[in-house]
Amino acid sequence: MTQQGVRWTADQVLALAPDSxxxxxxxxxxxADPWSGTGSSREGMVWxxxxxxxxxxxxxxxxxxxGTGPAYRCSCPSRRFPCKHALGLLLLWSGGEGSTPAGRAPDWAEQWIAGRRRTQEEREAGAGSASGPADPEGARRRxxxxxxxxxxxxxELEERLAxxxxxxxxxAERSGYGLWEETAARMVDAQAPGLAARVRELASVPASGPGWPVRLLEECALLHLLDQGWMHRERLPDALAATVRARVGLxxxxxxxxxxxxxxxxxxxDVSDPKLTTRRIWLYGTTSGRSALLLSYGAAGRAPxxxxxxxxxxxxxLSAHAGAGQQRASLGEQFAPPAPTGTRPPGMTTTEATSRYGESLCHDPWQDFVPVTLNAVIPTPDGASWQLVDADGDTALPLTPTAVSRPGLWRLIALSGGAPVRVFGECGHRGFTPLTAWPAGEGEAVRLC
Known part of the structure; x- marks a missing residue:
């Protein structure tokens, strides 16, 4: 980091791992056993x-x-980034200055850092000199x-829904997955990946449990609404039209x-499929009060x-993207490296969280969830599932099936110990997915995903 003695916690380091x-x-x-020649510098280097x-x-x-988060270099043959050696080194560094004392980096480390930062400067200079598409007319035709x-x-999708x-x-139950996959492939051919993704979601609904016909009808209605939004986008307000374009996949x-x-x-x-890994990073502006979502992508098998x-x-x-109710943003200039903080996001009740999600659907009907922080909730069993109960009220939010199956649930339960905790996560029509939690009083953020 830029200030000597300001180090990450072990949990923050392990959050960088590409997989379990x-x-x-x-x-x-x-x-310290497997390491020798360790050190660190005020400029943020650890070796x-x-x-x-x-x-x-x-x-x-x-x-x-x-510039876009930590960068790593290791002479091992691993294809994972960061590799286990980089993670181990950062964990050692997080333990205190004695394990990686301040000093001058060896030549092999200095050469890599100098080359990397020189490349960054050249890239930024090239980006700053870019003047837009070389052929705007060609871009318009494409x-x-x-x-x-x-x-x-x-x-074509409208015809298949009809x-x-x-x-x-x-x-739909008798047709199996093949029909939906064929339809999704047609949407990919049409260069509408957003439509293709929603079609694939339809394939998972039939025979998925009690009430699946109702859920299938709801998903078909949302897909029909998106189709109609695209085909009549010129009649929509600018912000909603931008949302439709983004949902279609532009x-x-x-x-x-x-x-x-x-x-x-x-x-x-991270959310992975056979071709792409998508990293989702939620941010909260401590002054502006805004929530923002950063997306980063990596080819299959490589971390973003x-x-x-x-x-x-x-x-x-941060620069916000166009669209009604959209929270995606792009990271711009960074004025200092990420640093530890005791600041926590303000919280709300479970009732306020569901109201916020309902309000968001007015702007973006296809939104699966919104980011919210629950102020003081207690994880409580609910039959075969779990819920988060307001400590000062009698309302609760059920956890999503995905959240119940994650090991992070037990970490949350252990952190709570029956006492209220502050929890950040995603609140939607399937329930609440906890992602990060803070204990009552003082304490570091605990990653749950």
Whole structure:
């Protein structure tokens, strides 16, 4: 970090792990035994030599003050970023100055840092000199052709939804997954990945438990609404039209002036499929009171580049994307590396949380959840599931099935011990998914995902 003695906690370090295997392996290397030649600098560098299976130790260096989060370099052959050695080194560093004393970095670490920061400067200079598309007329024609393909795909999807309703929802159970996958593939061909994703969600509804026909009808209605929104987008208000474009799958860009704030990193987690890993990072502006979502992507098998440890605060500029009710933003200039903070986001009751989600649907009917912080809740069993009960009231929020199946639930229960805790998460029509929690009184943020 920029100030000597300001170090991350072990939980913040482990939040960087690309998967549970790396998390466990990195934890085993977080002691001084396998390390030699360790050190750190005021500029945010941490380095060390780790014993490995070969004759030479692995050279590991981390730049904690990287422009888009920490950056890593290790001589091991691992394809994971960060690798277990980088995680172990950061865990050692988080334990105190004695384990990685301040000093001058060795030449091999200095060379990598110098080269990396030189590349960053060149990239920023190139971005600053960019003057937009070299061929604006060509870009306009390509956008028009894509819009025509999406319209064709949406029209075909409307016909398939009408066929389903005419034949009866029960036929969806007999048709199996193949019909939906074929339809989704047609939407991909139409360059409408957002429509394709929602079609694939339909495939998981039939025979998914009691009441599935009702859920299928609801999802079909939302998909029909999105189709109609796209085909009549010129009649919509600008903000809602931008939301429809984003939901269909068109890329969005930041609009308006950037907002500088001290952004609290509330949560970070990855969503993976065979082709892409999407990292979602929730931020809260301590001055503006805004919530913002950063998205970062990595090819299959590789972690996204952007990493911001949970519980830290970032002095930076964010630019919001267009759209009604949209909270996505792009990270702009950073004025200091992420630093520990005792600030917590303000909380609300479970009733206020559900009201906020309901209000958000007025602006974006396809929104699955909104970010909320519950002020003082107690995790309580509810039959075979769990719920979060207001400590000062008699209302509660059920946890989503996904949250109940995660190990983070037991971490939350242990943190609470029957006492109220503050919990940040995503509140939607399926319930509440806790992502981060703070104990009553003083205490560091605890990552739950």
């Amino acid at each position: 295997t790396s998390r466990r392996a990195g934890s085993r290397l977080g002691t 060390g030599l780790c014993e490995g299976s070969g004759g030479l130790p692995y050279r590991t260096v981390v730049d904690t003050a990287g 956008a028009e052709r894509r819009a025509e393909r999406i319209t064709s795909g949406a029209t 066929d389903l309703l005419r034949s009866g929802l029960v036929t 890329p969005s860009s930041p609009v308006g002036p950037p907002v500088r704030d001290r952004w609290l990193v509330l949560a970070q987690y 580049e952007l990493t911001l440890p949970v519980g830290l605060a970032l002095d930076a500029e």
